[in-house]
Amino acid sequence: MESSANRKKTKIVTTTVWRPVSTQANSSEGNYMSLNDLNEIARRLGFRxxxxxxxxxxxxxxxxxxxxxxxxxxxxxxxxxxWKKIEEEIGVKIIFPPGKKEYITIEGISAECVTTASEKFQILIKEVIKSPALNYTHFVSLPLAIHPQLVEKLFHFQNSILGISSKNEVTCLDDDNNQDTSDEESREIPSDRAHVVAVNLKAEEGNKNPKAGPPRASKSSKLDEKTTALSALGIDKSIFIKPKTFHLTVLMLKLYNKDLVDVAANSLSSKIMHALDGQPVAVRLKGLDCMRGSFAKARVLYAPVEVIGGEDRLLRACQVIIDAFTEAGLVLEKDARQKLKLHATVMNASHRKRNKYSRRADTFDARGIVEQFGSEEWGEYLIREAHLSRRFVYDENGYYQCRVSIPFPEKSE
Known part of the structure; x- marks a missing residue:
């Protein structure tokens, strides 16, 4: 037991020591005393x-x-x-922003670890962009919806097939193009007869002669029957292309770096003018065709494109665009290898709005539509510009939001 004299010699010191941390990785080690070292020195000096x-x-x-x-x-x-593995291995925090902001934040205690994590994240982005599970974000388009008369023809095409007649319903069709439709049917019509029923109903609607025969069913019952027939064909309003977005597709893109986009687009205008020999280019749309398979099991129905005066100039201009984005590293290898086929899609089964109970395959029977519109004259239209368009986002006119606009010549030089 200590004597009272010894206890008086012992001084009790209570202290708090703040240890600074350097922003350089591992540089703080060895610059400051540990708690054990400080206690050992205090013991030798008679302090506690x-x-x-x-x-x-x-x-x-x-x-x-x-x-x-x-x-x-x-x-x-x-x-x-x-990305969680990057956090654990390097000792950083990856913070994802709320909403649709286009950046992530990497947080760490040193410039070295933050930079290393950033490099690994960029590698992850390049790997992810090749994944078929990741949707395309943008595409290069040649807008055709800038021609009002063509938009009107497309409305007529859709309304004739769907049995819509009023102007108000036309607007509704365009706004709600991708809404789901019911899978319930009032009665079944065999699929091999459904396209015939749809065509016959169209013919009956145009027959106004009161002497044509005995009284027929009411207009509403005819439309119900037609809707049922269309459902059996795999046709609903969601698979029609919105008229206000009508275009030709040049190239699909998955964009992740806006700076590279600007680099690719900066020099395109003069190159396109050269490819087109400084002359305007126009296209003629006529008839309907199927992208793959048969009309009975169609996936994509489109209006074939004929370039007036020969297609070489327009294809050259499109190839200039493809090459520029490829050289900037913005085009997937498989897309760069694809042969360009200009076509104006009017129906696409992949756009079908589904619910969890729907099991319908991604095809539709287009035979009746081709019987009615297979020789349709859609008209001749000037190609005024190319857009780098953003998918699923629309401007005030209903067309895809434009990231970059590249003008085409409208008058001969």
Missing amino acids: IEGALKPRPKRHLNLRCMAAAPMIRFIREKENST
């Missing part, structure tokens, strides 16, 4: 330390990595194990 060392809050460095919002969402949901 009570309390604990409280480290100074660490400084964090933030670095933003830019990426398209759909890609960020895909990485967060589908590649969560990969």
Whole structure:
């Protein structure tokens, strides 16, 4: 037991020591005494330390990595194990933004770890962009919806098939093009007869002669029958292309770096003018055709495109666009190898709005439609510009939001 004299010689010191942290990785080690070392020195000097060392809050460095919002969402949901592994291995925090902001934030205690994590995240982006599960974000389009007379013809085409007659319903069709339709049917019509029923109903609607025969069913019952027939064919309003978005597709893209987009687009205008020999280019649309398979099991129905005066100039201009985006590293290898086929899609089964109970295959029977519109003269139209269009986002006119516009010549030089 200590004597009272000895106890008087012992001084009790309570202290709090803040330990600074350097922003350089591992540079703080060895520059400051540990709690054990400080206690040992105090013991030799006859002091006793009570309390604990409280480290100074660490400084964090933030670095933003830019990426398209759909890609960020895909990485967060589908590649969560990969980005979490980056966090664990390097000791950083990857912060995903709310909403549709186009960046992620990497947070760490040193410039080295933040930079390393950023490099790994960029590698992840390049791997993800090749995934077939990731949707295309943009595409290069040649807008045709800028011609009002063509838009009107497309409305007539859709309304004639769907049995819509009033102007109000026309507007509704365009606005609600991708809404779901009911799978319930009042009665079944064999699929091998459904296309005949649909054509006959169209003919009956145009027959106004009161002497044509005995009284027929009411107009509403005819439309119900026609709707049932169309359902059996796999036709509903969701698979029609919106007239206000009508276009020719040049190239599909998955864009994640806006700076590269600007680099690719900057020099295109003069190159396109050269490819077109400084002359305007127009196309003629006539008839209907099927992209693959048969009209009985169609996936894509389109209006064939004929370039007036020969297609070489327009194809050259399109190839200039494809080459520019390919050289900028924005085109997938498989897309760069594809042969360009200009076509104006009017119906696409992949656009079908579904519910969880729907089991219908992604095809439709287009035979009746081709019987009615197979020789349709859609008209001749000037190609005025090319757009880098953003998918699923529309401007005030109903066309796809434009990221970059590249003018075509409208008058001969």
